[in-house]
Amino acid sequence: MLDGSKQEYTKTVAADFSSDITMTTLGINYHWHFNADGSGNGTITGQGQGLPATMTWDTAGVGVITWSDGTTSPFDGVKTL
Secondary structure (H helix, E strand, O other): OOOOOOOEEEEEEOOOOOEEEEEEEOOEEEEEEEOOOOOEEEEEEEOOOOOOEEEEEOOOOEEEEEOOOOOEEEEEOOOOO
16 A cells, blocks of 8 residues: 555445445545345545535435535446445
8 A cells, every 4th residue: 555554345245135344545435235126325534625525326326425615526337246
């Protein structure tokens, strides 16, 4: 890492086939919760501009990130890692 920070990644899968993925890199923490149907939600935290942020998506992977200032960014294409 350029800033010497540690990179971490974990994934857990529940009996109902939902999953939780957490990744930390360059001081930014990402958490995604995937429901069994592929929809889900997550958070992005850290010292970056616009953080903390939340995200939600539907079964097609279409969703929105809501930044700390209330602005939103649509996205298309979330897939389970």
